[in-house]
Amino acid sequence: MQYYEMIKETLIKNEVYKKVKDYSKNRSDLNAYFEVGRLIVEAQGGEARAKYGNKLIKEYSEKLTKELGKGYTYTNLSRMRQFYLLSLKVAAVRQLSGHLTWTHYRILLSIKDINEIKYYVNIAISNNLSSRELEKCIKSNEYERIGKDVNINESKVNSLIKNPILIKVKNKNEKLTEFALHQSILENIDEFLRELGIGFTYVGSEVKIKLGDRYNYIDFLLFNYIYNCFIVIELKVTELKAEYIGQIIKYIGYVDKNMRKPFHEETVGVIICKKENKYVMEYCTNPNIFVSTYQTI
DSSP: OHHHHHHHHHHHHHHHHHHHOGGGHHHHHHHHHHHHHHHHHHHTTSGGGGGGOHHHHHHHHHHHHHHHOSSOOHHHHHHHHHHHHHHHHOHHHHHTGGGSOHHHHHHHTTOOOHHHHHHHHHHHHHTTOOHHHHHHHHHTTHHHHHOTTOOTTOOOGGGGOOSSEEEOOSOTTSOOOHHHHHHHHHHTHHHHHHHHOTTEEEEEEEEEEEETTEEEEEEEEEEETTTTEEEEEEEOSSBOOHHHHHHHHHHHHHHHHHTOOTTSOOOEEEEEESBOOHHHHHTOOOTTEEEEEEEEO
16 A cells, blocks of 8 residues: 555646646656656566566556546556666666657557667657657668667768668559659658668759769769768669679769868768679678668558
């Protein structure tokens, strides 16, 4: 009964505080739910026995619903317990809790992999994602598409480039030409930049450059303000071929020589193609060239 009364008092105080201090009710919710989660775990006999206390949560839920009204279902109290346990394992959850809402955390609590949760917490805060946008990222398996062994703090552009990259088109069953793929990206450029990762900004499309006595066109030229470098994007609707590597090396060289400033990092090249060819990349010695496939949606 002691733990129940403490939980009840915490929730009542939170409801009162939210009415008086509406502007900071999100932080109040998270602090209250963290405290409720802690009390539930202690009432169950500690973290090691927490998963065996479902009967106790059900009992608390029925009493709270009867005394305080809706909102304290078995599922919600279980989530509060999960939130507390997650905060013990992932320090950033507690430290950055004010940057995300309870709805964000409800979505994150469905994920079991701690590293995956860390990744989504990071991008949700960095990109100021709404809970709906976060849910969309999770449903698109974004974490799996960047590779489960990724280090989100690694200072390399490729650390956040997904594979495959999802590109929005009018008819995903239609066979695309490079021109059609290019146009589809232009029509949804903001979405494409978000899909690439954090910090990508648009510089130009079909950027005209002169190599010797011939003109060439870079499909997309981007800049990443986090990694402080230009990004050359080349689109291919076929399997990766060796000549694509030679082409993008020339474009990178041009940007480095004519556009890159002394305070910029080395230019990076990304080939987005229909199908990878590991044998081609095996003999590519340039560490600033990366390949990803695309998938139309």
